[in-house]
Amino acid sequence: MKTDDLISLIAADARTEPPPAPVLALALPLTLAASMAGLVLSLGLRPDLAVALADPWVVAKGLLPLALGGVGLVLALRLARPVAAPGALPLLVAALGVLAALSLAAALVVTPAAQWARHALSPSAVVCVLTIPAMSALPLAAMLAALRRGAPVRPSRTGAVAGLAAGGLATALYSLQCTEDNPIFFVLWYGVAMALVMAAGGLAGRRLLRW
Amino acid sequence: MRDTTGADWAELLRAANRGDAAAYARFLRAITPMLRGLVRARGGGLGPETGEDIVQEVLLSIHLKRHTWREDEPLRPWLYAIARYKVVDAFRARGRRIDLPIEDYAETLVAPAVADPTEQGDMQRVIAALDERSAVIVRAIGIEGASFAETGARLGMSEGAVRVALHRGLKRLAALRKRMVE
Numbered sequence: 001m002k003t004d005d006l007i008s009l010i011a012a013d014a015r016t017e018p019p020p021a022p023v024l025a026l027a028l029p030l031t032l033a034a035s036m037a038g039l040v041l042s043l044g045l046r047p048d049l050a051v052a053l054a055d056p057w058v059v060a061k062g063l064l065p066l067a068l069g070g071v072g073l074v075l076a077l078r079l080a081r082p083v084a085a086p087g088a089l090p091l092l093v094a095a096l097g098v099l100a101a102l103s104l105a106a107a108l109v110v111t112p113a114a115q116w117a118r119h120a121l122s123p124s125a126v127v128c129v130l131t132i133p134a135m136s137a138l139p140l141a142a143m144l145a146a147l148r149r150g151a152p153v154r155p156s157r158t159g160a161v162a163g164l165a166a167g168g169l170a171t172a173l174y175s176l177q178c179t180e181d182n183p184i185f186f187v188l189w190y191g192v193a194m195a196l197v198m199a200a201g202g203l204a205g206r207r208l209l210r211w
Numbered sequence: 212m213r214d215t216t217g218a219d220w221a222e223l224l225r226a227a228n229r230g231d232a233a234a235y236a237r238f239l240r241a242i243t244p245m246l247r248g249l250v251r252a253r254g255g256g257l258g259p260e261t262g263e264d265i266v267q268e269v270l271l272s273i274h275l276k277r278h279t280w281r282e283d284e285p286l287r288p289w290l291y292a293i294a295r296y297k298v299v300d301a302f303r304a305r306g307r308r309i310d311l312p313i314e315d316y317a318e319t320l321v322a323p324a325v326a327d328p329t330e331q332g333d334m335q336r337v338i339a340a341l342d343e344r345s346a347v348i349v350r351a352i353g354i355e356g357a358s359f360a361e362t363g364a365r366l367g368m369s370e371g372a373v374r375v376a377l378h379r380g381l382k383r384l385a386a387l388r389k390r391m392v393e
Contacts (some may be wrong), residue, residue, distance in 0.1 A: 001267070001332065001334040001335050001338065001353065001354070002354075003243060003263060003270070004240075005353045005354045006267050006270060006271070006334060007236055007240055007270065008236065008353050008356065009349060009352055009353030009377075009381070010239060010274045011227075011232050011233075011235040011236035011239060012232060012352050012353075012377060013274065013377050013378050014230055014232065014374070015374060015375065015377075015378040016277065016278045017278060018278075019279065080279070081279045081281075082276070082279055082289055082292035082293050082296065083284065083289050150276075151272075151276040151279045151296075153292055153295075153296045210300070210389075211272065211275075
């Protein structure tokens with residue numbers, strides 16, 4: 001086909017697709033709600049939730065992943081446009097990571113060394129590392145489906161950031177069930193779980209976010 | 212040859228986004244020499260036919276992703292970002308790794324207008340792979356210059372249905388192009 005004819009063809013097409021954000025505004029809350037429902041029906045929320053929230057570690061346990069997920073969400077949407085200007089967002093992610101590391105350090109200081117292994121190797125680690133990715137699956141699918149409507153020029157990286165968003169938000173929800181309140185446990189195992197989701201997002205992005 | 216300013220192109224694309232098909236066609240014709248220049252500058256050795264195939268691929272991508280341009284942003288960087296991504300991808304799929312620096316657009320020379328070399332190219336092949344109705348629509352509107360009404364009458368479809376089918380057909384063309392080259 002001659003290029004000039006292709007141009008005539010293209011110019012006749014006035015229809016456009018919706019960009020990622022409106023799609024996500026619908027799909028992400030729905031998928032997170034579904035994951036939350038799944039959590040409540042299977043493992044249930046922690047019975048002492050109201051009391052536990054008086055403990056600053058418990059609040060941090062939910063807020064840190066929530067913040068990471070939120071920043072990931074904004075960053076992913078930016079990366080979905082070809083002239084992506086990430087701005088200070090990656091620095092923000094790094095800063096939150098540093099906060100998490102500092103929490104871990106503080107916990108190591110205040111917790112007797114004899115108890116470190118008990119926290120780090122708690123059997124709930126298995127539940128955590130399995131459940132968070134499971135809860136992230138639908139939200140990650142929603143993110144990828146929405147981001148496909150954009151034009152990300154770094155598909156793999158964008159997928160990983162989508163994983164950060166989905167993983168962070170799912171972890172925040174999961175923390176409402178989890179009774180391990182020592183950062184030695186949750187910085188380590190939530191970190192591992194979120195890293196798994198980010199890796200999955202990066203791999204999926206490589207295939208699904210190309211255009 | 213100096214190419215026209217990004218500001219003119221932005222005005223054309225803005226008009227196009229408001230539904231001005233004539234402005235959209237002018238926009239696409241205006242940017243094509245720049246795209247050709249980009250591809251030729253990097254793709255020496257792949258031949259003019261393949262180069263034109265890649266130019267067509269870039270044009271189609273710009274069309275399908277035009278909603279990713281914010282009208283208050285400069286146009287040239289957005290245009291170039293899309294072209295850069297597709298050109299690198301197109302060359303990689305054909306076994307050539309090329310490098311396109313991000314600032315290159317400022318220095319890109321416009322390729323002189325030559326007779327369009329591609330008659331039987333990649334696009335022709337994927338049109339042949341389309342379903343019958345979409346192929347008829349593509350040929351009628353693209354090559355024969357038929358209107359939506361005429362095309363609809365020919366196929367027993369409403370004008371609106373033809374518009375929807377055209378859009379879907381273009382998306383399908385892009386997907387088939389990607390798959391075909393990979």
